[in-house]
Amino acid sequence: MLSPEEWGIVALSLRVSAVAIAVALPVAFGLAWLLARGRFPGKVLLDALVHLPLVLPPVVTGWMLLLAFGNNGPAGRFFAETLGLTFMFRWTGAALAAAVMALPLMVRAMRLSIEAVDRRLEGAARTLGAGPWRTFFTVTLPLTLPGVLAGLVLGFARSIGEFGATITFVSNIPGETQTLPLAIYAALQMPGGEAAVTRLAGISVLLSLGALVASEMLARRSGQGRGFHVV
Secondary structure (H helix, E strand, O other), X not given: OOOHHXXXXXXXXXXXXXXXXXXXXXXXXXXXXXXXXXXXXXXXXXXXXXXXXXXXXXXXXXXXXXXXXXXXXXXXXXXXXXXXXXXXXXXXXXXXXXHHHHHHHHHHHHHHHHHOOOHHHHHHHHHOOOOHHHHHHHHHHHHHHHHHHHHHHHHHHHHHOOOHHHHHHXXXXXXXXXXXXXXXXXXXXXXXXXXXXXXXXXXXXXXXXXXXHHHHHHXXXXXXXXXXXXX
């Protein structure tokens, strides 16, 4: 049975992950569309930059976020002065770190889904008089929706498990930035913390496993099971 403090950690983790994928969704879909349909110089470089967080040490990603979104970073000053939004030692910073780490998986799932759309169906809609936006909302988006949802689920699971970039960027502050992985790490450092580690790790496994099962079911439902595995 979880203690009230542990329930608070679970709630904070869910809030951080939900905000992270909500922020990352439009960016991920835009990048996926650009990489799937766009033809432009530097496409290979953009593809590499999008997937960079997958191969960089998470600590390096957190350090780069610190430089850019810290109190003295250019993006950090911009958000603080225009929106009054700060990231350092705040749960908003944890959400930002989780969004950056989840973005490559979301882009990959959505890109595969967009590439799998039969362009002849879009062409048929256009010949019947549908404009670009109507074709997108009535043909393309419904066909890619399972892939978009699969990307969201994978991004959510990745956000739940984010550790390295978060602890580097916003530290491990109970009640503010201490999500499930950080709480497990803190409990491991304390004598007698094995029981808390077991409970929190169990919650993490259940959430991650549920997300992966949901993602696989969505991929199969899209009829693109073959070649649509993103992890």
